[in-house]
Structure formats: C-alpha cells, structure tokens
Amino acid sequence: MKTGLKPSILGLLLLPALGMATGCSSSDPSPEAAPPSASSASSASPGGPSSSATPSSSGTAGASSAPETSAPESTQTAPEAVVQSPQPAPVPTFEAQQEQYLQDKVPEGIDPNAVLQVGQERCDQLLSARAVDEESVLSELIMSPSQDTADAVAALCPELQPVLDAAALGFPDGVFSVGGAAPHGEQPSIAPGTYRAYGQPEGCLIMVYAGSGELLGSFDGSAPVTVGADAARVESDQCYSWFRS
Incomplete structure (x- = not known):
C-alpha cells in the first residue's frame, strides 16, 4: 500500500508545481506576443495622421529655406554705346x-x-x-x-x-503843306498837282488854302481836285486816300 501510493502522491505534489511552472512560463513575454509600441499604436489608430502620407514640417521648412542658386553671370560685356556729337543744323539756302x-x-x-x-x-x-x-x-x-x-x-x-x-505820290486824310511829295514825313506835305479820291466816298471834304489863309476851294471828292502852286495848305477829311492823276 505504501509503495502504491507513492506515485500518486508524487503526482499530486508535482501538479501544483507544474502549474506554477507553466503559469510562470506563460507569463513571460514572448517576442511574438509583445505589445505594440506607442509609435505603431499611434500610426494604427483610426483617424490618426499617417507619418508616411503627411510630410513633416521640418522637411517642408528645409525645402523652402534652401538657398536659390543664381544663374551664372555672363562673361560677355555689353558693347559701349556710341556717343555721337551733335551735328550743326544745315544752313538754309x-x-x-x-x-x-x-x-x-x-x-x-x-x-x-x-x-x-x-x-x-x-x-x-x-x-x-x-x-x-x-x-x-x-x-x-x-x-x-x-x-x-x-x-x-x-x-x-x-x-x-x-x-x-x-x-x-498820293496822300491820305490829314493836313499837309504844299511843296514836296512827303505825305508821311515829319512835316507832311504834298506836291502841287491834280488828285482824285478813291471810290468817291460819302462825306468826303477837302479844302485848299493859300499862304495867307484864304480858302481857295472846298470839294467833296466827287471830281478830281487841282492843288495849284499858289496853294499853301490842304486839309482832307473822310476821303481816305487821294491818287495823283
């Protein structure tokens, strides 16, 4: 009896130990059952931003702040402008x-x-x-x-x-001495002769005086007027112009 019970007792004693050993061994994390990392969890979470789809701000900033390369300056120099001296204006002929x-x-x-x-x-x-x-x-x-x-x-x-x-040889309206033909001189004068008024203007009046002041004649210009050598002064008004006949 004592020898028959030994294996059973041994088995009973070994079961808890085996369970504890099994429990301890199952609680150890295995590589396959390792919990996901925080980074993988955030990338796998629904609605979360995808690190592969959205470029990082540091990458964008780096692209925009990259210095622009300027085009190399041309080694050729522009030709100097030709300065022409002003030419004199042509002399008119x-x-x-x-x-x-x-x-x-x-x-x-x-x-x-x-x-x-x-x-x-x-x-x-x-x-x-x-x-x-x-x-x-x-x-x-x-x-x-x-x-x-x-x-x-x-x-x-x-x-x-x-x-x-x-x-x-003619003369306009005005006062003239009789002598030489100088109706526009400093001392206006007319030469003796026969004169006629242009166009026989209405209201024309010419008077001829002797040296003594005596009136020799008064005329309306409708006919030629003779100024003789005995005349000294002639006055014409509203006759405009007298032609030498």
Missing part, C-alpha cells in the same frame, strides 16, 4: 531776291524762313486784292505805308512796284 528781302531783317536766334514767310504772305495779300480791285491796293499802300511792305514788293513781288511808286 535762299534765292537772290529772298536774300535781298532777308538782309538785316533776321534777329539772332530767329528762323529766317519765318521772316521770309511774313514777307511772302504780304505779297500774296496785295496780289489777291489787285486781282479784284487794283485801285484798292493803291489806296491801301497810300494809307498804310510800311518799309517791310516796300521791301517785300521790291524783292518778292516786283510786279507791284509800279503801284508802290504811285502810292508815294
């Missing part, structure tokens, strides 16, 4: 009659072409008026004499010279 008109008429710094144009325009005006009424040009030259006009006629439109010469 004029015909002989134009040079004659421009003589002593061009101030320094004034374009001679502009001065020439003024003289040419004056000739054009007189020629246009003569085509309509030749005596109107004569009357204009008597009432408004001008050295510039005389120079323009002499140089640029000499065909008007006879009209200009006739104007020098």
